Amino acid sequence: MGASSSSSVQAARKAIADRLHGLRLDAGLTAHRLSETCGWHPAKTSRIEHAKAAPSDADIRAWCRACGADDQVADLIAASRDADSMYIEWKRLxxxxxxxxxxxxxxxxxxxxxxxxxxxxxxxxxxxxxxxxxxxxxxxxxxxxxxxxxxxxxxxxxxxxxxxxxxxxxxxxxxxxxxxxxxxxxxxxxxxxxxxxxxxxxxxxxxxxxxxxxxxxxxxxxxxxxxxxxxxxxxxxxxxxxxxxxxxxxxxxxxxxxxxxxxxxxxxxxxxxxxxxxxxxxxx
Known part of the structure; x- marks a missing residue:
């Protein structure tokens, strides 16, 4: 049961990663090109797309801007914040x-x-x-x-x-x-x-x-x-x-x-x- 209790969090973060990955493909951008446009190392793009790192609000804005998908920013930021709120440390609560x-x-x-x-x-x-x-x-x-x-x-x-x-x-x-x-x-x-x-x-x-x-x-x-x-x-x-x-x-x-x-x-x-x-x- 312990593993399952965090799987909803991981699934939500994976869904966000998949959406960002899809935006990059739809824009015809390689991972290297997107990283260059956003001004960060390609390893960061890889971590985000594989749900190894959660993107910040600024990361999402930069990603969508690079893909010509500014209309997706608000929805993706909301989804990312919802995923973060699923796991809240007691010291924060x-x-x-x-x-x-x-x-x-x-x-x-x-x-x-x-x-x-x-x-x-x-x-x-x-x-x-x-x-x-x-x-x-x-x-x-x-x-x-x-x-x-x-x-x-x-x-x-x-x-x-x-x-x-x-x-x-x-x-x-x-x-x-x-x-x-x-x-x-x-x-x-x-x-x-x-x-x-x-x-x-x-x-x-x-x-x-x-x-x-x-x-x-x-x-x-x-x-x-x-x-x-x-x-x-x-x-x-x-x-x-x-x-x-x-x-x-x-x-x-x-x-x-x-x-x-x-x-x-x-x-x-x-x-x-x-x-x-x-x-x-x-x-x-």
Whole structure:
């Protein structure tokens, strides 16, 4: 799954490279001649055409001007910027602090009608208690060295999480059993979070599955955390960056992965027993 999460980005960049290559051929220019006209080394033209280097806005303008295709500039620049936005390093997303990141996603959360999530290491943001979110965001802030606005970010996350109780959307949520056991914050924080998870399982809009340690064929499904927004967009969380997947074929891959993982998960009373066992382990 890790390789597929960036393939949409590469496919988008390859499509831009192919369009630029086509413009050069249509203009009857050799790669050497185009490079000469644009004022750069032929190796740069080769890297751009083979999607080994992303062209800048200035590169695209120069390329189109050399090919007599100025009418293509705006469209190509827009496509290039879209490709860049698919892979965004966390340091860029979080450079203004965590609160701004939480608030920026409110419109997306409000218009989504079906959320499908998979969490392998921490509780899904929509289910986090304020205390759990505080402990988690404090650790993120410390690790990434971002501005410390944890209190404001937690407040924003709690406000965003209201969508789970408004009755306008459905939530098909999956977590690994290990999420119940990884201690974020103090034992009291974890106990409160596990109790809140039991309450969330009773919400009519929420379907929560837990993939148990004992799930068969589990080894081949170790994957990154992701959130699906309807059938049109997936946010994949990597250590260094967030990858946005929008290509239909790639989105479908995550739809099928979520369904497969849901088949491995336990729900209802069995899931509640796993949560209760994790609570008992904290008390012990």
């Amino acid at each position: 979080q450079r203004g602090g965590l609160r701004q990141l939480q608030e920026s996603r409110v419109p997306l959360y409000e218009r989504t009608r079906l959320f499908r999530t998979y969490s392998s290491h921490v509780m899904p943001g929509l289910l986090q208690t304020p205390e759990y979110a505080t402990a988690l965001m404090a650790a993120i802030t410390d690790f990434r060295g971002t501005p410390n606005d944890v209190a404001e970010a937690v407040e924003a996350r709690m406000a965003r999480s209201d969508v789970i109780r408004q009755g306008r959307a459905r939530f098909a949520m999956l977590i690994e059993e290990s999420v119940l056991r990884y201690q974020i914050g103090s034992p009291e924080v974890m106990a409160g979070q596990l109790g809140a998870l039991l309450s969330a399982m009773a919400l009519p809009a929420v379907s929560l599955g837990i993939v148990p340690f004992s799930a068969r064929s589990r080894a081949q499904w170790v994957t990154e955390a992701f959130t699906m927004f309807d059938d049109s967009r997936v946010h994949v969380e990597l250590l260094a960056a967030q990858v946005t997947v929008t290509a239909p074929g790639e989105v479908d891959l995550y739809v099928r992965a979520h369904a497969r993982l849901m088949d491995m998960a336990v729900r209802g009373e069995h899931a509640r027993r796993l949560v209760a066992a994790a609570l008992s382990a904290l008390a012990g």
